[in-house]
Amino acid sequence: MSKVLMKGNEAVAKAAINAGCRLYFAYPITPQSELIEYMAKMMPTVGGTFLQAESEVSAINMVYGAAGAGKRVMTTSSSPGISLKAEGMSYIAGAELPCVIINVQRGGPGLGDIQPSQGDYFQATKGGGHGDYHLIVLAPSSVQEFADMASEAFDLADKYRNPVMILADGMLGQMMEPVEFKPAVTEKEMEEMGHQHESWCIHPNQDGDLKHHHEINSLEIDPVVLEKHVNHLYEKYDKIAANETRHELYNINDDNEMVVVAFGTASRIVRSAVDELNAEGKNIGLFRPITVWPYPYEALAKCIGPKVKQVYVFELNTGQMVEDVKIAVNGKVPVHFWGRVGGMVFTPEQIKEKLQACY
Amino acid sequence: MEVIATRPESLREVSFTYCPGCMHGVAHRLIAEAIDEHGLINKMAGVAPVGCSVFAYKFFNFDMAEAAHGRAPAVATGIKRARPDMHVFTYQGDGDLAAIGTAEIVHAANRGEHLSVFFVNNAIYGMTGGQMAPTTLPDMKTTTSPYGRKVDDVGYPIRVCELLDTLVAPYYIERVSLLSGPDIIKAKKAVSKAIQYNKEGRGFTFIEFVSTCPTNWGMKPLESMEWARENMLPYFKPGVFRDKGAQA
Numbered sequence: 001m002s003k004v005l006m007k008g009n010e011a012v013a014k015a016a017i018n019a020g021c022r023l024y025f026a027y028p029i030t031p032q033s034e035l036i037e038y039m040a041k042m043m044p045t046v047g048g049t050f051l052q053a054e055s056e057v058s059a060i061n062m063v064y065g066a067a068g069a070g071k072r073v074m075t076t077s078s079s080p081g082i083s084l085k086a087e088g089m090s091y092i093a094g095a096e097l098p099c100v101i102i103n104v105q106r107g108g109p110g111l112g113d114i115q116p117s118q119g120d121y122f123q124a125t126k127g128g129g130h131g132d133y134h135l136i137v138l139a140p141s142s143v144q145e146f147a148d149m150a151s152e153a154f155d156l157a158d159k160y161r162n163p164v165m166i167l168a169d170g171m172l173g174q175m176m177e178p179v180e181f182k183p184a185v186t187e188k189e190m191e192e193m194g195h196q197h198e199s200w201c202i203h204p205n206q207d208g209d210l211k212h213h214h215e216i217n218s219l220e221i222d223p224v225v226l227e228k229h230v231n232h233l234y235e236k237y238d239k240i241a242a243n244e245t246r247h248e249l250y251n252i253n254d255d256n257e258m259v260v261v262a263f264g265t266a267s268r269i270v271r272s273a274v275d276e277l278n279a280e281g282k283n284i285g286l287f288r289p290i291t292v293w294p295y296p297y298e299a300l301a302k303c304i305g306p307k308v309k310q311v312y313v314f315e316l317n318t319g320q321m322v323e324d325v326k327i328a329v330n331g332k333v334p335v336h337f338w339g340r341v342g343g344m345v346f347t348p349e350q351i352k353e354k355l356q357a358c359y
Numbered sequence: 360m361e362v363i364a365t366r367p368e369s370l371r372e373v374s375f376t377y378c379p380g381c382m383h384g385v386a387h388r389l390i391a392e393a394i395d396e397h398g399l400i401n402k403m404a405g406v407a408p409v410g411c412s413v414f415a416y417k418f419f420n421f422d423m424a425e426a427a428h429g430r431a432p433a434v435a436t437g438i439k440r441a442r443p444d445m446h447v448f449t450y451q452g453d454g455d456l457a458a459i460g461t462a463e464i465v466h467a468a469n470r471g472e473h474l475s476v477f478f479v480n481n482a483i484y485g486m487t488g489g490q491m492a493p494t495t496l497p498d499m500k501t502t503t504s505p506y507g508r509k510v511d512d513v514g515y516p517i518r519v520c521e522l523l524d525t526l527v528a529p530y531y532i533e534r535v536s537l538l539s540g541p542d543i544i545k546a547k548k549a550v551s552k553a554i555q556y557n558k559e560g561r562g563f564t565f566i567e568f569v570s571t572c573p574t575n576w577g578m579k580p581l582e583s584m585e586w587a588r589e590n591m592l593p594y595f596k597p598g599v600f601r602d603k604g605a606q607a
Contacts, residue, residue, distance in 0.1 A: 023441055049440045053433070054466035061430040061463070065406070065437020068424050073441065091427050202422040202438055204445050205401035213371065215416050216424035 003178035008143040008168065009034035011179045012102060013042070015150035016074050018184040020193050021100070022048035023073040025062035027055055029081045030114045031170035032104035036076065056081040060088030060101075067097035068216035070201030072154055072193065076102035078170070079120050080111060082128070089163055090129025093233070094218030098157035098197070100150070101135070102166045104173040107343035115343020116170035118264060121320035124167045125293040132230050134237050136164040136244065137293040139264045143177035145290075151182055158196060160240055167292060169316070171265045171345065241294035251278060252285035254305045258359060259285045261300065261325050262314045263292055266346075270314050273351035282359060283307075292321065300328035308333055310358060314351060315339045367391035369400050371420045378485075380573040380580025382537045383412055386479055389547050390448070391419065393554040402445050404438050406431040408460075410452035411485040429460020432467035435474045446557045448475040454484045457493040457517050464519070471528030471562040475553045478519060478565065480595060481572040481587075489575030493517045496590055501575070516594060520567050524600040530562035532600040536569045538588045542597075556604060569595050 006014070013035050016024075024039045036052070043050035049066075053059035059075045066073040077085060082103045092099060105120050107113040124137045136156050140146040146168055153164040185193070205211055220226035250271060252259070262270040267288045274284045287303050289296050304311070310333050313322040322337040329335050338354050340346045366372065369391035377383045394403050400421055407415035409428035416423035426434040431449035439447045456464050456478050467474060483501055484490040490503040494516045498507035508516075520534045531553060535546035546568060553564040569591050571583040578586060599605075 023437070025437065051436070051440065054462050057430070058433040058436075058463055058466065061427060061433035062437035062440070064426070064430075065424060065434035065439075066441035067437070068434070069404075069438045069441035069445075071441040073437070087427055088430075095425075202404045202424065202445070203442060211401070211420075212422070213420060214422045216422075217416055219413065219425050221414075 003180045005176050006143065006179050007034050007174060007176050008146045009104065009173040010038045011143050011147040012150050012166065012168070013038040015147040015181060016100065016154070017042060017046055017048070018181055019072070019151035019154045020185040020190055021072045021074050021154065022046065023066045023071055024049065024075070025051050025053050025059040025066070025073070026075050026077065027053050027059050027081060029078045031106055031173050032076050032078045032102070035102065035104065035173070056084035057087065060085040060092070063099050064088055064092050064095070064097060067092065067099040068095070068202050070194070070197035070203060074100040074102070076104065078104045078106045079108050079117070082120060082123065086123070086129040089135065090131050090133060091218050092163045093133035093135065094131065095216050096161040097163065097216070098161050099163050100153045100157055100166065101163060102168060105167065105169040107341070113343045114170065116265060116316060116345060117341065117343055118169060118266060118316040118320070119341065120167065121292065121315070121317060124165055125295070133233060134293055136160070136162055136240060137167050137291065138164065139167045139290060139292045140172060141264050141267050141288065143172065143175060144179050146172055147179050147181060156244060160236060162236070162240070167264065169265050244291060245294045245296045245299070246290035247296040247299045248288040248290055249303065250274070250286035250288065252287065252303050253283070255283050255307055256285040256303070256305050257283050257307050258310055258312060258355065259287055259303050259308050260312045260314065260355070261287045261289070261321070263289050263321060266314055266316050269346060269348055270351050272348035273355060276348065276352055277355055284355065289321070295324045297324070297328040300325065301330065304329055304332050311335045312355060312358070313337045314346065316345060317341055367395045369394040369403070369420050370418060373417050375418065376414050377411065378574040380583065381411070382568070382570040383479065385537055385543060386477065386568050386570070387415065387418055389543070389550045390450070390477060392547065393551040396551060397554050397558050399446050399554065399558055404442070404445050404447050406435045406438070406447070406449040408449070408451040408455040410455045412450055412452060412479070413486065415450050429455050429458070430463055431455065431460065432463040432472070432474065432476065436467055436472050439473055447473070448477060448557070450477045451479070452485070453478070453480045453482065453492040453494040457519050465523070468523045468529050468563050468565065469526050471530070473557070473560060473562055475557045475564045476566070477550070478567045479570050480519070480567055481570040482516070482591060483572045483575050485572050485575055494595070496594060518595060520565070520600045523565055528563060529565060529601055530603045531556050531564040533602070534567040534569065534595060534597045534600070536592060536597050538569065538571070538584050538592070552604070561604065567595070569597065
């Protein structure tokens with residue numbers, strides 16, 4: 001298949017449809033507008049449902065209903081809208097429903113601005129909604145990866161009956177890059193997908209079927225039962241952490257004197273700085289988490305080789321992922337942090353300067 | 360001996376969790392009977408709210424979803440859009456539907472979403488212990504309006520049928536009473552019509568039940584019925600607000 005030049009927001013929307021997503025509920029917000037607009041245009045052409053909800057709150061609850069009915073469903077938004085979806089995400093996680101949520105992050109807090117940011121890392125990886133639960137969170141760094149993650153997100157959601165978030169940002173959403181799309185699911189695959197959750201989801205009885213009564217629910221009024229349920233969720237999360245943790249290593253070797261950690265868009269900028277410094281004779285490795293929940297703690301710990309003197313973390317926030325890096329590094333070497341916020345994006349020169357100052 | 364009445368197939372053999380004298384059981388039964396009569400049990404899905412009927416997902420004998428507070432019409436929209444071959448209803452109280460869920464009900468109705476909504480109005484929050492509802496009557500005392508509902512301060516009770524009747528899309532809107540035997544028989548007809556329209560794919564149907572809450576009103580069940588007939592019905596007048604089926 002040939003590559004096409006596309007904006008991240010449109011590429012991920014197209015990839016979601018290719019992955020068999022036929023229900024999409026969302027509310028307009030910048031900088032994810034191209035995504036909702038693409039869905040409005042394309043969903044009817046594949047016989048799917050596009051519905052512009054009255055609010056983010058309604059959109060996520062429509063997702064709850066459609067996921068409860070066992071179908072591939074997605075909602076997308078940007079930071080303030082994701083806060084509104086937090087209630088629903090908690091219910092979806094509690095009721096163990098598969099769905100995909102995309103956050104095209106912008107500057108915060110509050111209404112903030114509409115420029116790229118990574119300020120929702122805590123919200124995405126540590127909760128966001130109430131109670132003990134986790135989303136699986138994927139952090140793309142290119143338009144290609146953003147698009148590829150659509151099918152990966154749906155597969156993970158279906159496999160674990162868990163909501164999956166793609167944590168992108170305004171830059172990735174707005175940026176155009178060449179993308180190669182995975183082939184769309186076939187009619188046969190769609191048909192199989194449509195039946196995969198029938199052991200628990202809302203669906204009609206066929207003639208002659210044994211009558212079923214399925215409950216889509218996160219309420220467990222008996223504390224003994226609720227504790228059992230939450231423990232079950234955590235056993236599932238352990239399995240996800242063991243099997244689905246993903247990361248990328250770039251110039252990681254035994255002679256690294258410094259390891260840099262960055263995720264998403266920020267990692268691309270950092271990589272340019274690392275390339276330039278390594279060309280000048282330094283030896284810096286770059287570690288990029290691809291799943292930010294589950295976080296690749298063990299893989300990062302292994303990167304702290306014998307010669308590594310320090311770790312540097314760069315994020316487009318005031319220092320959120322750095323806490324996970326510190327857990328992974330576990331005090332072996334100092335961990336530094338620098339970031340920019342408010343939608344301001346650092347340059348490779350600025351990163352270079354920071355790294356040179358402490359190399 | 361001849362059996363002349365039995366549990367509707369659409370209700371499971373589970374004990375209700377309602378207080379003595381509560382009318383939720385009657386409303387559940389009316390809905391279940393109508394679903395049985397229209398032969399929809401194999402294609403039905405319901406959405407339970409937050410409130411006294413929070414456990415309704417256990418009571419109905421088909422697939423059910425429990426929604427977050429006020430979100431039942433959005434959840435039902437998701438189910439119906441995902442499973443257009445199914446018939447979907449929500450069951451909601453006054454706090455759930457007319458306070459925290461106002462946006463969801465208005466917009467589901469405005470889209471003409473193919474749902475039946477059963478709205479139980481007893482002018483109070485029951486589950487949380489008798490707080491003021493959007494439908495609490497003027498000067499009525501509740502635990503959060505201990506000096507009576509002061510309309511200058513918190514406004515007047517919301518008449519939901521009248522509100523929804525301003526929209527173009529809804530197919531059928533009726534307010535019924537559960538406050539006497541004859542009223543319940545009338546209510547049954549309204550419920551049955553709503554389910555019939557739902558079966559026929561006509562669009563959005565809405566039934567409001569004017570009901571009671573003996574526990575939180577601090578009254579005996581019969582007393583509460585009488586009080587509601589005298590005080591609720593003049594403000595929440597029963598009647599058909601919209602019936603596009605009858606017009607046609």
